[in-house]
Amino acid sequence: MNINADKITAFCRAHSEIREIVHEALLFDEVGSTNDIALEMASNGMPEGIAILAESQTGGKGRLDRSWFSPAGRNIYLSLLLRPAIQVREYPLFSPATAVGLVNGIREFTGLALGIKWPNDLVISDKKVGGILLVSSLSGDQTAPLVVGVGLNVNLEPSAFPEELRETATSLKAVLGREIDRTGLITALIEGVVAEIHHLQNGEVLTVMDAVRSHCVTLGKKVRVSTNRQVFEGWAETIEADGGLSIRLGDQSRRKILIGDITHLRETGSPSSAVTQSTISTKN
Numbered sequence: 395m396n397i398n399a400d401k402i403t404a405f406c407r408a409h410s411e412i413r414e415i416v417h418e419a420l421l422f423d424e425v426g427s428t429n430d431i432a433l434e435m436a437s438n439g440m441p442e443g444i445a446i447l448a449e450s451q452t453g454g455k456g457r458l459d460r461s462w463f464s465p466a467g468r469n470i471y472l473s474l475l476l477r478p479a480i481q482v483r484e485y486p487l488f489s490p491a492t493a494v495g496l497v498n499g500i501r502e503f504t505g506l507a508l509g510i511k512w513p514n515d516l517v518i519s520d521k522k523v524g525g526i527l528l529v530s531s532l533s534g535d536q537t538a539p540l541v542v543g544v545g546l547n548v549n550l551e552p553s554a555f556p557e558e559l560r561e562t563a564t565s566l567k568a569v570l571g572r573e574i575d576r577t578g579l580i581t582a583l584i585e586g587v588v589a590e591i592h593h594l595q596n597g598e599v600l601t602v603m604d605a606v607r608s609h610c611v612t613l614g615k616k617v618r619v620s621t622n623r624q625v626f627e628g629w630a631e632t633i634e635a636d637g638g639l640s641i642r643l644g645d646q647s648r649r650k651i652l653i654g655d656i657t658h659l660r661e662t663g664s665p666s667s668a669v670t671q672s673t674i675s676t677k678n
């Protein structure tokens with residue numbers, strides 16, 4: 395069944411705390427990227443508070459310049475166009491806040507408890523179900539637009555994933571064994587994310603970060619970290635107030651990373667058994 399944007403709009407407008415943040419949903423059949431559409435709308439002066447949805451994307455974008463697999467009619471591709479009432483330098487906090495909101499919304503609607511793999515992958519049993527990509531036209535302006543892009547694998551059969559994703563990705567249907575009403579799920583996601591946005595806008599960053607830590611499946615694990623300049627291994631200790639991941643290295647020193655890619659390694663045990671450090675050259 396297709397997504398019903400009118401129902402989503404009606405739901406948002408019926409709840410005052412939601413409509414302050416999101417008051418309209420627009421559905422496209424096929425777009426390049428909902429994030430690009432949202433940015434374009436922002437540059438054309440569209441007001442904030444719009445949820446842009448698409449049944450498919452031909453150029454879906456993921457983190458670190460990757461593409462996002464976006465087949466038609468099965469998943470959720472959602473971009474919220476916002477002009478948040480917080481400082482632009484705090485916009486990155488929308489990433490952990492959105493992750494918490496999505497986890498809460500999915501649990502409310504389906505009963506399924508997903509984990510957050512740092513920084514903001516939604517996972518179950520270490521397989522990725524969804525991801526978040528923030529984009530902004532950072533102009534130094536307090537009301538610079540922020541686009542919160544969300545991709546969620548919902549009703550996709552495992553066999554429908556391309557070969558290279560089958561080991562690492564899954565969908566809600568594959569886990570739950572039943573089809574999910576995407577319209578209802580989107581309303582739950584928006585409700586969950588909006589609740590976290592209210593926390594941020596009320597200065598309750600600690601509440602958001604506590605929730606992230608409690609859902610984060612990276613903490614306590616041995617991890618391989620890939621940044622744009624280095625690959626190293628260590629133990630994921632905590633998430634700091636700015637969303638950075640604090641890693642303890644083999645020599646007991648700590649490093650904080652703000653941007654990067656994490657691989658969960660199998661080993662568990664003490665930080666003293668951590669490990670190597672090497673330099674690579676990658677684009678990201």
Ligand code: BTN
Nearest residue numbers: 427429455456457525526543545
């Ligand atoms: C990730 O790499 O984990 C982030 C994926 C984000 C994908 C979503 S789908 C809707 C929005 N439009 C895009 O082009 N990307 C985001």
